[in-house]
């Protein structure tokens with residue numbers, strides 16, 4: 001097996017079978033390149049958490065190889081590679097009785113280096129330094145997790161659902177911090193929040209039933225799905241549906257609007273609009289909508305299996 005010390009995260013033909021034969025991952029392979037900001041998506045049970053835990057070295061694969069900067073878990077220098085990876089878990093977990101300061105010092109000692117004062121300042125933790133972790137709000141705990149992950153200025157960030165359970169204000173705060181710290185780093189962000197994934201990442205790894213369905217740039221994925229036209233008329237969606245069907249178009253209804261999937265929506269829109277207006281339809285909205293990551297996800301994973 002060739003080792004590529006320049007590849008921050010690599011998973012090669014990894015299978016993970018839990019006790020009692022539950023297979024979480026089946027021959028999963030992908031690599032995240034230096035500077036790539038990738039999201040890890042998939043429906044419940046797809047294997048995302050398992051994959052993140054394998055990458056952090058918390059779990060061992062049943063077969064295959066997981067490596068950080070070319071080093072696998074059994075490599076004597078694995079710890080050195082791991083120190084180049086900051087991990088933001090869903091919760092800081094078992095250290096509830098430590099103070100914020102104690103926790104940051106513990107993390108710095110584990111990583112062997114780091115600047116606590118800098119992250120305390122960057123993440124607005126100055127007035128919480130002597131607070132026990134158990135006494136922090138969910139949003140503040142997440143801030144602390146991010147600060148801890150960044151104490152040693154790692155080149156790579158592994159984020160496991162960094163905003164799950166947070167209210168919209170705390171979520172926005174996490175996004176603001178992440179926008180500041182992500183540039184220049186390699187990132188793998190596991191999330192169910194597709195808007196978050198789209199806002200923060202430029203590529204996506206999509207898992208389903210323990211297999212990689214795709215690993216692509218989001219911009220490339222977008223080209224796979226054509227834009228759609230969204231139309232609204234004063235006469236309501238039913239009349240609009242009839243008018244469009246009479247033109248040989250098969251629209252779909254979406255609450256008070258109608259969606260039309262036509263090839264080359266931008267070029268077709270003016271002609272379609274002129275025709276509808278000429279026959280008395282009072283179309284007051286005609287919008288070309290490019291697919292969101294959610295649309296892409298539904299298309300790739302299949303709507304029936306798409307609870308991200």
Ligand SMILES: Nc1ncnc2c1ncn2[C@@H]1O[C@H](COP(=O)(O)OP(=O)(O)OP(=O)(O)O)[C@@H](O)[C@H]1O
Nearest residue numbers: 018022023024042043044045046047048049050051
């Ligand atoms: N410790 C475990 N023991 C046995 N089976 C497990 C264990 N952890 C996960 N599994 C199983 O492995 C599969 C993948 O689970 P995993 O938690 O990795 O998926 P996920 O994509 O993170 O799901 P979710 O989005 O719901 O968090 C599931 O079938 C799950 O039931």
